[in-house]
Amino acid sequence: MSIATFHKVHIFLVMFFMSLVMSVQAPLFAPFAATLGASSVLIGIMMSTGQIANLTGNLIAGPLIDRYGKKLFITLPMMISGGLFIAHSFATDATTLLVLRVANGFALAFLIPSALALLSSYAKNSQQQGKNMAIYGMLMTIASILAPLAGGNLGNLLGYEATYFFIGSGLLLISIYTLGYIHDSSAVSLSDKLNSTLTFGQVLALPTVHIILATGFAVMYIHGVIIYEVPYLAVEMGYSTARTGLLLSLMATGTLTSLSLFFLHRLDPVKRLMFGLFGMSMTLFAIFTDMLALPILLFVVGFFFGIVMPAMATAITDAVSKKGHGRAFGLMSSFYSLGIIVSSFVTGVVRDVISPYFIAFVIGMIILTFIGYKKMGIPSGSRAKSFQ
Structure with a gap:
């Protein structure tokens, strides 16, 4: 096994267990917030403000990742997030939960861009990049299948407070693991880092990036509606958290199915x-x-979600050179957060008036029209790496 492959294995392991532990809370947050007195509107605000903090952190993370490396912004945020999840278990009112949600959203904003940028740095070409992102997608999907089931059952067995303590403790253990087994792909001097990075403006000037960011917003808006609405069934219809966890796992199973169709990863990512x-x-x-x-x-x-997500990461790395990956993944993550912010807020406000699923359909089709228009302006076969 080569050194690069050895390092990638550890990146995959850390991202898998990180996703597994963090996703355990998916079926728990809405009913937990409701038990602390939060209304449907306040739950939507909690989700939105957490994602606003996440979006802010994404934009700050990009330049820092490109300048100072990835490992620091994987290990430190994970430690902080672990402590904040443990603090969730001591929350006694909705206001405290809101503050913890915002702080955790900011901390977690550094994790995914850093991990994706580190993973992409080990790929020598687009084919390797596609393979890495496909493996990453499969591992994250397996985690998202197992985690809601585990979260729902842990919530029933241990209660919300003990489950959040378990989540935080798990993240702390993973952060300790990263200290010894995660390494940046190469040692780069500070002067090199300062002189080689792309600006946000240069990244945003690439036409393909517009398509990727718009798609990221739409997909995560749709995802946000589902993540909000399905767990809320536990509140409205008296479903157990185990049952809502099973529903979320069905979506993840669909994602894993499409990720298993390896021939799809050879097709044009924008298509x-x-x-x-x-x-x-x-x-x-x-x-x-x-x-x-x-x-x-x-x-x-979930099946269509599994088609989109690996294509998103591959399209970003095709469009932007390695020296701008931190900013590119930070922007991509910020648009993911923006989609969740808008969907959580809109869903909480309009769900008693009109179906949030219909609103999500309309937004998806509007953005699909925009993407089609933008794609017509990109020359066929263009790699769009204008800034090398």
């Missing part, structure tokens, strides 16, 4: 983005018209 977003949008319309088929349709949404 995969458009196809996946169209599929997700149409499935949201189907959920709006027939809630009884929700388990099947969640599987289908």
